Amino acid sequence: MTNELSKRIIDLRESKNWTQTQLAEKMGLSKSTMSKIESGYRKITTDELKLLAEIFGVSTDYLLGITPPVSSAQLAPFDIHDLLDSNVQILYNDQGFLSKTDRSYINDLLAVYFSHKEDDK
Structure with a gap:
């Protein structure tokens, strides 16, 4: 069962049109490990969370579901x-x-x- 973190990782990955394999390579993980993270069967380490935030250009708070998604209407130029x-x-x-x-x-x-x-x- 996926949690908020898993859902946001999947959404971000799909928004880039990346496969699990492509994201796993960017993170230095196996596709199997990436699959387990996205499905919620494997916890993510602090370093992996930071790397994901860096890769996607979002905050760790966003990934963890602490801050809501930002709509395009909320974005300041x-x-x-x-x-x-x-x-x-x-x-x-x-x-x-x-x-x-x-x-x-x-x-x-x-x-x-x-x-x-x-x-x-």
């Missing part, structure tokens, strides 16, 4: 420039964390993109 300039580690799919140089490059690309977008108006 943010400036991507602030995110790229922050000290937050940004994980890009399964490619790893973006370095400071990567983030600077992305920021420059976005600046060029939006400058050309203004020209189209």
Whole structure:
């Protein structure tokens, strides 16, 4: 029987269109272990919980069901420039964390993109 944690893991995994095997690989677990976690037959360790939160970009409180899901209507806009300039580690799919140089490059690309977008108006 699944609990709130299991349900949220499944929902997040499916929102990324990942299989259990893909998520298990990202976590360094076997598919069998991932299946047991999602079905509620295996407890998750603190380190695994933290890693899941990092992989999905959510809080551990959200995974544990302490905080409710955030609807798109509740999301406040943010400036991507602030995110790229922050000290937050940004994980890009399964490619790893973006370095400071990567983030600077992305920021420059976005600046060029939006400058050309203004020209189209």
